[in-house]
Amino acid sequence: MNLNDVLAPTTRRTRTARPVWMIRSDSPADIAALAPAASRWIEETGFKAGAGEVLLVPGDEPGTVAGAVLGLGEADDPFAAGALARKLPAGDWYFEDGGEIDLRLASLGFLMGAYRFSRYRKPASPAPRLVLDRNLDRGEIGAVAEAVWLARDLVNTPANDLGPDGIEAAARAVAKGRKMTVRVTRGNELLKQNLPLIHAVGRASAQAPRLIDLRWGKRGSPRLTLVGKGVAFDTGGLDIKPPSGMRNMKKDMGGAANVLALAGLIVDMKLDVRLRVLIPAVENAIAGNAFRPGDIFPSRKGLTVEIGNTDAEGRLVLADALTLADEEKPDLLIDMATLTGAARVALGPDVPPFYTTDDTFADAVAAASLLEHDPLWRMPLWAPYAKGLNSQVADLCNVTTDGMAGSVTAALFLKRFVTEAKSWAHFDIFAWSLNAKAHAPVGGEAQGIRALLMALKQRYGVAD
Known part of the structure; x- marks a missing residue:
């Protein structure tokens, strides 16, 4: 169809x-x-x-x-x-x-x-x-609908057909015909390119972990970088999830799916940006070489990270990708990720929280969310909670010990890896409709991309 x-x-x-x-x-x-x-x-x-x-x-x-x-x-x-x-x-x-x-x-x-x-x-x-x-405008409405369908298709596809290899193929399909360049760093090459956290999370899978890097746009345009969590399947690693928690983990690449859909729209609408898309694509599998609770790894940023829980893997792969993106000092850096269950406890499955220190961008996103009927809600980057990520043996731990404010502390973890971008925003999406709605069946869902497209169009306009 x-x-x-x-x-x-x-x-x-x-x-x-x-x-x-x-x-x-x-x-x-x-x-x-x-x-x-x-x-x-x-x-x-x-x-x-x-x-x-x-x-x-x-x-x-x-x-x-x-x-x-x-x-x-x-x-x-x-x-x-x-x-x-x-x-x-x-x-x-x-x-x-x-x-x-x-x-x-x-x-x-x-x-x-x-x-x-x-x-x-x-x-x-x-x-x-x-x-x-x-x-x-038939072209625009059709493009938005196709982007929503793409995000849903990718999230709905099971991991046996959409592992890291499949995510890479999907990214190449988005790039094809849009004059987007694609570069992929795989396997042990990640270590040579100083992306150790992506390698650590994905090394136990039969399919090599990788970082997918897409680019488009003119050199003189403002830099816009999108980062999407691409965990093709999440067992939880050695901190293994129970069956009920693992059943739907094909959707843990929902951030990558939504970022690819949004990237296609940005190119199709010819926004005046120099676009970069980074997707760390991994499977959090279990094998003899899987990373362990208590392990300590360096990050691209130079910060050492203690693994408090292997089921908090998404923030690890995002950390290296965000650091790489941050090095170019983009005008705006956005990441999307199915990151925490705490976000669902706070706001439910239909209203993803987002975090940013850029009040102007936050206001634009909030306004676009209402106009587009694309629910999003700003949450606080409450700095005092960051002390919960302290480690006695490393620069920081990937989880807190008290289990409180899990979505906020995950965002604060990511914030440690963004220091150069003019503006940064993190979207903790669910990428799934639990209940059928008039416009959405049960299953994979595009969340936030329609509101973001409107906010980005207002911020950057269309290229000449």
């Missing part, structure tokens, strides 16, 4: 295309504005217009459908339109004037709701197809 299956190639409405009307629950004004046949059918059926509810309006001929009514509930959520992709019959559909509803977001919601992970199982039936309003 691809985007062309659910998005019409033009904005021209054919005679067979059918309308979708959007109404709020218990809104007589919305109902009165509908076509007479639709308003009569709502009255006859008692349709309540709850969020994501869909009512098919019969046509004049028996067995035909003249259109559909989408309920928005009381919240006016444009992403309720995602339900249409599952509930409408096949054929072309278009939104009638949405009134106060953002047709761009409703259209994007439809396309996100149409997503199916079809690598191993074909979709059961043909999907309905959306004809975009002629005032919308």
Whole structure:
């Protein structure tokens, strides 16, 4: 299944295309504005217009459908339109004037709701197809939808088909056709290139650990660097996870998946940046040469790190990648990672926290989050908690001993490795939908990239 299956190639409405009307629950004004046949059918059926509810309006001929009514509930959520992709019959559909509803977001919601992970199982039936309003930018909406689908596909793919080798292949696929250069440092070469923490975490896997380095853009543009945690599977290492905790660890490369999706959008939208993407791709496996609790390793930064827990491996591979990125003194350095369960305890699975000392960028991200319906929430880099990372035998430990403020202390650990960048932001994402939503099935999810794209467009603009 691809985007062309659910998005019409033009904005021209054919005679067979059918309308979708959007109404709020218990809104007589919305109902009165509908076509007479639709308003009569709502009255006859008692349709309540709850969020994501869909009512098919019969046509004049028996067995035909003249259109559909989408309920928005009381919240006016444009992403309720995602339900249409599952509930409408096949054929072309278009939104009638949405009134106060953002047709761009409703259209994007439809396309996100149409997503199916079809690598191993074909979709059961043909999907309905959306004809975009002629005032919308088909190229941009399609690109954003494809980026969301890419992130979801990568997270949903199991580690037997998406180990470190597979993450590298995915990065090369994103780079292909976008004039992005790709350089990969693998295996023992990581030690020669002074990336010891990435090597330590990934050395026990049958697939060599690596650092994937993508670049794009003009030399004179501001440097923007994205770093994504690419742990293809996380057993927890010798501090092994229980079965319940390990079951979903194919998603531990969700940071890499989201960074690759965002990078593709940045290039496609031609933002005025000199882009670099760094992905430490490893598997945290168990073997005779696996790193151990109590081990001490040097880092690229020169700081020594005591391993308090091998299941806190993501921050280790990020530390070396962030140090490498930081050496170029980028204007903005962003990392995304499925880093802590503590973030989920604090904010749940749907609202990723982010951390930064750049108030201007934080405000831009927060505003874009609301406008794009892409939830994000700023959390504090509370400096006094950093003492919990102290070690008696090394410069710092990768975990605290009290288990408190785990997402904050993980961010503070990463902050130790960023000293030269003009601005840095860390996003502790979940990359997964635990419960089905109108615009998202259960499974891998893109989190934060739509809000970040808007904030980055505002910050840098488009290249000439």
